Amino acid sequence: MTSSAVHPSSVLHVVEHHARQARKTWMSIALSGFLNPVFTMLALGWGVGSLVGDVSSLGTEDYLHFVGPGVLAGTVMLQGSFFSLWDALGALRWEGMYKNSVRTPASYTDVLTGRLAWGFVRFLFSSSAFLVVLLLVIGWSGWGALLTPFVAALSGVATAAGVLAYSSGQQSDKGFPIISRLIISPLFVFSGTFTPVELMPSVISFVVKLFPGYHGIEITRDLINQRAELLPSLGHLAVMVAWLLGGWFVSQRGFRKALTS
């Protein structure tokens, strides 16, 4: 169907398609979404952590409590970005699945919504697995910690929606290496993943606050360290939701052009 209407059952079919596909590719999701960040967290948390003397500027018990949640949410941000680059272009243009989907009662908006919904589910799984390791290492840190996979997955899907707004309009992957190395990579390093944003030059700290990744990391860190407050958290959530909705809305254009013409 070539309309833009949303049909919940069609959205679920798209999610199901990706879930079935993931039964073959779960290993690659586990390697990049779980093993890689777990290793990074442990190496930096213990390795660099052993060199940290004064934790006052971190506001956490030790460096592991700072970098652990940072890597948890930061990784999902990275995952969200890559989910919307080559992976998305492949699904949208190189493979036939999405093109065939719109010949069924599913609309292109269903395909878009289903893709992002699947992203949320995927990120929820990988960040939950990471959280288990994090809690094993730092110990139980309150019920709030159980919310962090949801927050991280939201920041991931918000990032994915933002990147998709760009990538869905692209004919080829020509610009992707630049996006990944000059925008995503610095955002990962500067969004408070490894070091407080407040210590960065003000230009950098201002810019990263415009993106959803930073807000996901902040909320995750507050929850793990049991210092989350209602108002700031709502602010962080609002930025992420705004990116998600904005990205979803703009991406419709790219999906319509790629799938219905």
Next chain:
Amino acid sequence: MITNTIAVKAVVERNIIFFKRDWVILLAGFVEPIFWLIAIGFGLSTFVDDVVVDGVPIEYTQFVVPGLIATSALNAAAFDSTFNFFFKLSHLKIYDAMLTTPMTIGNIVLGEVAWSVLRATVYSGGFLALAAAFGYIPSWWGVLILPLSALIGFTISAVGIFSTTFVRNWHDFDYFGLAIQLLFIGSATFYPITVYPTWVQWLVNLTPLYHGVALCRELALGTIELSDLWHVAAMLITMGIFGLWAKARLQSKLLR
């Protein structure tokens, strides 16, 4: 048969022509360690204590910079000798085409390695110059970091090409992503190797990048000793074994 020099030149030239169109990608690869430098200089160094190397306390940024120079060579060489090599081997079939000319497999491997080495040296060299300008290379021994980068590039490239001969499809590269991250973070880049338990220290000594990082740091600080030649030897041995092995494996892969 043609001489190695001509063959190497041909392979390197092909790469240069190819990247002339996509020079931005080359540049983008160079800036990545600079982001880390900023994050460490402004961030981590303010709450991480001095690191004691050979009994002398070293400021944290000073400690990390040589490690980043070495990883810069890793970034350059690892990408060319794995993803790009596989693409040329299995999709573009460039090597099949090259083998219809008088070129041999040895020529091709050497040529691709030479290109990786060139890229690694340019990346690390650029970073070295930047680090020196900011005063992070206090010793004149630091000049030797340039040939060291070439050696790191050589070693990583030999291991990379060897590993790539085992790759079946693009999904296998997810293991490579993990391996590269392990090398980047784990090779005593961000903290001294003594942080690890003894058995892990032994393991790290078996990995190629660690020796490059260690040597780079000694050179930058001017604390180099004769015994550090062990690191050079370790890299040369790794390079030799994996380089020759890669050649043998390609021989059976391409000449069927």
